[in-house]
Amino acid sequence: xxxDFSGLGPIDLGDAPTPDGPDRSGPVSEQGPGARIHAKVxxxxxxxxxxxxxxxxxxxxxEPIVIxxxxxxxxxxxxxxxxxxxxxxEGIQGPELMELFRRQAARFGTTFADADVERVxxxxxxxxxxxxxxxxTADAVIVATGAxxxxxxxxxxxxxxxxxxxxxxxxxxxxxxxxxxxxxxxGDTAIEEATFLTRFATKVTIVHRRDQxxxxxxxQQRALANPRIGFRWNKQVVDVLGDDVVxxxxxxxxxxxxxxxxPTDGLFLAIGYRPNTDAFRDWLEVDExxxxxxxxxxxxxxxxxFIAGDVHDHRYRQAVTAAGDGCRAAIxxxxxxxxxxxxxxxxxxxxx
Ligand SMILES: Cc1cc2nc3c(=O)[nH]c(=O)nc-3n(C[C@H](O)[C@H](O)[C@H](O)COP(=O)(O)OP(=O)(O)OC[C@H]3O[C@@H](n4cnc5c(N)ncnc54)[C@H](O)[C@@H]3O)c2cc1C
Numbered sequence: 520x521x522x523d524f525s526g527l528g529p530i531d532l533g534d535a536p537t538p539d540g541p542d543r544s545g546p547v548s549e550q551g552p553g554a555r556i557h558a559k560v561x562x563x564x565x566x567x568x569x570x571x572x573x574x575x576x577x578x579x580x581x582e583p584i585v586i587x588x589x590x591x592x593x594x595x596x597x598x599x600x601x602x603x604x605x606x607x608x609e610g611i612q613g614p615e616l617m618e619l620f621r622r623q624a625a626r627f628g629t630t631f632a633d634a635d636v637e638r639v640x641x642x643x644x645x646x647x648x649x650x651x652x653x654x655x656t657a658d659a660v661i662v663a664t665g666a667x668x669x670x671x672x673x674x675x676x677x678x679x680x681x682x683x684x685x686x687x688x689x690x691x692x693x694x695x696x697x698x699x700x701x702x703x704x705x706g707d708t709a710i711e712e713a714t715f716l717t718r719f720a721t722k723v724t725i726v727h728r729r730d731q732x733x734x735x736x737x738x739q740q741r742a743l744a745n746p747r748i749g750f751r752w753n754k755q756v757v758d759v760l761g762d763d764v765v766x767x768x769x770x771x772x773x774x775x776x777x778x779x780x781x782p783t784d785g786l787f788l789a790i791g792y793r794p795n796t797d798a799f800r801d802w803l804e805v806d807e808x809x810x811x812x813x814x815x816x817x818x819x820x821x822x823x824x825f826i827a828g829d830v831h832d833h834r835y836r837q838a839v840t841a842a843g844d845g846c847r848a849a850i851x852x853x854x855x856x857x858x859x860x861x862x863x864x865x866x867x868x869x870x871x
Pocket of ligand 1: 668691
């Protein structure tokens with residue numbers, strides 16, 4: 520995530536979006552109130568899954584439209600250094616990586632609409648989607664809307680994201696070698712993240728607002744037996760301390776209301792993710808955590824609607840796995856369209 524996590528020195532990138540804002544380059548789809556636009560493939564979401572799907576679909580001649588969200592680029596827009604995406608031995612800034620994805624998709628004929636899909640009608644083909652007042656129709660849809668990490672919504676937490684505040688231990692734990700960190704949460708994810716962080720940090724303190732964990736018994740036992748993991752029970756983080764980097768957290772006792780400051784080098788939020796499924800949840804199956812359910816590899820319960828990335832994957836949650844998923848969904852969509860007798864086109868997004 521943030522190269523400066525390693526030395527916790529000065530950094531040159533602010534928190535999200537980037538100082539210049541998200542990359543909005545590339546051909547823009549005809550859009551705006553009243554517009555009616557058709558594409559063989561519409562991809563909803565412009566994170567690693569959506570843009571990889573766009574690269575594959577556009578190279579297959581399908582001239583897809585990416586309706587990529589009002590703030591395009593996905594979760595990597597709120598991070599700095601990405602060190603585990605293959606092909607970048609020196610690491611790459613998250614927003615820069617997403618800009619490269621977008622340029623690559625644009626190169627092969629993808630067009631973009633930086634808007635949120637507000638609602639869809641998947642009852643018949645072509646499928647219908649509405650975004651920013653425009654109506655889109657598509658023969659196939661790839662849903663790659665990702666998931667949003669839940670934050671505490673504290674001002675200093677937002678300010679210090681990428682400067683000691685993270686929501687991804689797999690991504691950022693490496694930067695905390697020899698340091699002390701706090702993990703917020705009490706479920707399985709919090710214990711998993713805390714246990715993983717003990718590979719790097721000398722001390723991991725789990726802050727939980729209750730006096731017992733929600734995590735499964737086996738996970739609890741593992742955490743309680745780990746000498747590097749400590750607990751602050753009945754506490755909630757009410758502020759994050761530090762000017763340029765995190766130096767501590769302010770805790771409030773949920774029983775007595777007393778406030779204390781806890782020095783730490785990092786704060787990891789493990790209070791859950793919210794999959795971005797609002798526009799689709801009436802049509803597609805969701806599991807008990809609200810993630811979309813895939814059928815037959817990347818399919819959904821509606822033929823012609825495919826799913827990719829973190830919107831269904833709560834196990835791996837990595838850019839490379841999301842990108843791999845986007846590739847799979849695009850190949851599946853392409854083969855499905857071909858089977859329907861809708862081959863690749865030479866006419867781009869023809870208005871109907
Ligand atoms: C702080 C942080 C640091 C991370 N660091 C790393 C790292 O170093 N390495 C790594 O591999 N992974 C990292 N990750 C995880 C990685 O970012 C995700 O796994 C990956 O971005 C998932 O890609 P995705 O395309 O499935 O979804 P996302 O990246 O979440 O993208 C979803 C897209 O869908 C759009 N969208 C949502 N709703 C709608 C809608 N209704 N209409 C239109 N568009 C919509 C959003 O605007 C966004 O463009 C990090 C995550 C976080 C939060």
